[in-house]
Structure formats: C-alpha cells, structure tokens
Amino acid sequence: MIRTHAAIVLKAVPYAEGGAVVSFLSELGERLSGVAKGVKKPTAKWVAAFEPMSMVRVSFFGKEHTELKRVTRCELSFSPLTLGHLESSLVMACLADLFDRVAREGVEDDRLYRLLSACGRALKAQPDNALGILAYAEHWLLHCMGLLPHPRVCGRCGNDTAALVLFSPEDGWCCGSCTAVDPGEALPPGTREYLRGLRSGGADVAPRVNPVDEAQTAITALLRARLLQELGGGLRSYDVLWRTV
Ligand SMILES: [Zn+2]
Structure with a gap:
C-alpha cells in the first residue's frame, strides 16, 4: 500500500548501501519515517529532497503498522535553504x-x-x-x-x-x-x-x-x-x- 503525504523533512540518517532513514513531519503534525534506498546515480533533486526543513510530497510503501516503511518518491516543493x-x-x-x-x-x-x-x-x-x-x-x-x-x-x-x-x-x-x-x-x-x-x-x-x-x-x-x-x-x-x- 502506498500513501502520499505533504510533509517537512526532519532528519536523514545514513543507512545501508547509500540509503538513509529519513524522518518527516506530516501535514497533520505526525512524525513519519521510512527508508530511502540508495540510488545508483543520486540526482541533485533526489539529494535536495532530503535536506532538513525541505517541504516535500513523500510517498511511503509498506503495511500500515510495519516498523520501517519504504520511501518510494520524494518531491521537493519548497526549500527554505x-x-x-x-x-x-x-x-x-x-x-x-x-x-x-x-x-x-x-x-x-x-x-x-x-x-x-x-x-x-x-x-x-x-x-x-x-x-x-x-x-x-x-x-x-x-x-x-x-x-x-x-x-x-x-x-x-x-x-x-x-x-x-x-x-x-x-x-x-x-x-x-x-x-x-x-x-x-x-x-x-x-x-x-x-x-x-x-x-x-x-x-x-x-x-x-x-x-x-x-x-x-x-x-x-x-x-x-x-x-x-x-x-x-x-x-x-x-x-x-x-x-x-
Ligand atoms: Zn503575582
């Protein structure tokens, strides 16, 4: 099941093989987190989407109550940087x-x-x-x-x-x-x-x-x-x- 949220990136902690565990604050004010898998050729856009405080639209894949969902998409909509x-x-x-x-x-x-x-x-x-x-x-x-x-x-x-x-x-x-x-x-x-x-x-x-x-x-x-x-x-x-x- 895939769910998409408007959210703000909080932290990205490096994880296996160039990936990261990323936490977000959803539009409803709930903390969400998921694993963003490493990509072979990270584009500037993909990297920028995980900068702290970036406002994004993020999609998670995974069962409702699984420990770690997977981040399947993350699109930057506004960067305060x-x-x-x-x-x-x-x-x-x-x-x-x-x-x-x-x-x-x-x-x-x-x-x-x-x-x-x-x-x-x-x-x-x-x-x-x-x-x-x-x-x-x-x-x-x-x-x-x-x-x-x-x-x-x-x-x-x-x-x-x-x-x-x-x-x-x-x-x-x-x-x-x-x-x-x-x-x-x-x-x-x-x-x-x-x-x-x-x-x-x-x-x-x-x-x-x-x-x-x-x-x-x-x-x-x-x-x-x-x-x-x-x-x-x-x-x-x-x-x-x-x-x-
Ligand atoms: Zn007083």
Missing part, C-alpha cells in the same frame, strides 16, 4: 532536530506543522533573522508541549499589571507583587511586553536578536534552557550552532 547562508542553514538543522524530538509517531498535532512551515518560509524570506526565528520557534514549541502558560496574568496571584519577575515550573510567570525575588535575579523589566510581542505576530515578524534588549536576552536563554532540558539535552545541531555564530 539560502545557499551560502551558514547561520540560516545551522538554524534549520536545529529546528529539524527539535521537531524530530517533539513530534511522535501515531500522534497528530497540526500546530507543529503550521509552526515549522511558517518558520521555514520566514527563514527563506529573512535568512538574516535566523536566530530570531529560532527563538520564536522555541517559544511556541514549549507552548505546544503545554509547558508555557500565558504571560497575561501572574500564575500565582492573577495580577495583570505588576512586572513578571520569575518563571516557575509549577506556577509559570510570577509577578513582583506576590513573589519576592532578589533584584539581581529577577526577570528584566519589559519581560511581559517581549512575550506579548512574540505571541502576537507570526514567524515572519519574529523579533530580531538585539543584544542590548535585556528582556529578550534573558527570556530567550530561559526558554531555550527549559526546552532543551525537557528534551533531555544533547542536541548536536545546537552545539554546532554555538561553536559557529
């Missing part, structure tokens, strides 16, 4: 790694597909904002995983005006009127506004990384650490990114 733009390529690898860990076989979550495809299109349009788009994706991924409460009101007392001073795993965003935090350790002023900005726009308007914006710097680091902790750490794509940029 900007040739010669290293930072953007490295961020694409990070995004593919993240979604490969978060998406599950047999579990559909179409928010994941919408988020990743929006990030791919934004990367193509603005490769120079790759790091901003990565931070945007990390924030929404935590949200999709149910780990990021809304910053509108304090998770402890419900106050919606006092500055947010702490992110607690139990209560979420906590404000200064109910939570005492050493001023040196409190979240910077502007935290709530930065989070609102992230939530209100799409990936194409993801805030650019601005090293003098303390709220952005602190929140990006905090959310990234939270996400990587949840995923068990050890994402090689991140190590490569930080060694390079």
Whole structure:
C-alpha cells in the first residue's frame, strides 16, 4: 500500500548501501519515517529532497503498522535553504532536530506543522533573522508541549499589571507583587511586553536578536534552557550552532 503525504523533512540518517532513514513531519503534525534506498546515480533533486526543513510530497510503501516503511518518491516543493547562508542553514538543522524530538509517531498535532512551515518560509524570506526565528520557534514549541502558560496574568496571584519577575515550573510567570525575588535575579523589566510581542505576530515578524534588549536576552536563554532540558539535552545541531555564530 502506498500513501502520499505533504510533509517537512526532519532528519536523514545514513543507512545501508547509500540509503538513509529519513524522518518527516506530516501535514497533520505526525512524525513519519521510512527508508530511502540508495540510488545508483543520486540526482541533485533526489539529494535536495532530503535536506532538513525541505517541504516535500513523500510517498511511503509498506503495511500500515510495519516498523520501517519504504520511501518510494520524494518531491521537493519548497526549500527554505539560502545557499551560502551558514547561520540560516545551522538554524534549520536545529529546528529539524527539535521537531524530530517533539513530534511522535501515531500522534497528530497540526500546530507543529503550521509552526515549522511558517518558520521555514520566514527563514527563506529573512535568512538574516535566523536566530530570531529560532527563538520564536522555541517559544511556541514549549507552548505546544503545554509547558508555557500565558504571560497575561501572574500564575500565582492573577495580577495583570505588576512586572513578571520569575518563571516557575509549577506556577509559570510570577509577578513582583506576590513573589519576592532578589533584584539581581529577577526577570528584566519589559519581560511581559517581549512575550506579548512574540505571541502576537507570526514567524515572519519574529523579533530580531538585539543584544542590548535585556528582556529578550534573558527570556530567550530561559526558554531555550527549559526546552532543551525537557528534551533531555544533547542536541548536536545546537552545539554546532554555538561553536559557529
Ligand atoms: Zn503575582
């Protein structure tokens, strides 16, 4: 039985005789994987179709519940790659790694597909904002995983005006009127506004990384650490990114 899906390529791991085991995020937000057999003369098109973050139409052959299906066709429909733009390529690898860990076989979550495809299109349009788009994706991924409460009101007392001073795993965003935090350790002023900005726009308007914006710097680091902790750490794509940029 052959089934065809619109999907985004996540990872391709080399497999016997020039083939690869490739994972995908389907349009319905489910992780799919299959073996792409080695071809004698790989064409540029065949290779490009398995680049992380490529949007493709992929066909699988195999029984419904067999362990490894076979990839019979994979046609590239959109590539977010900007040739010669290293930072953007490295961020694409990070995004593919993240979604490969978060998406599950047999579990559909179409928010994941919408988020990743929006990030791919934004990367193509603005490769120079790759790091901003990565931070945007990390924030929404935590949200999709149910780990990021809304910053509108304090998770402890419900106050919606006092500055947010702490992110607690139990209560979420906590404000200064109910939570005492050493001023040196409190979240910077502007935290709530930065989070609102992230939530209100799409990936194409993801805030650019601005090293003098303390709220952005602190929140990006905090959310990234939270996400990587949840995923068990050890994402090689991140190590490569930080060694390079
Ligand atoms: Zn509070």
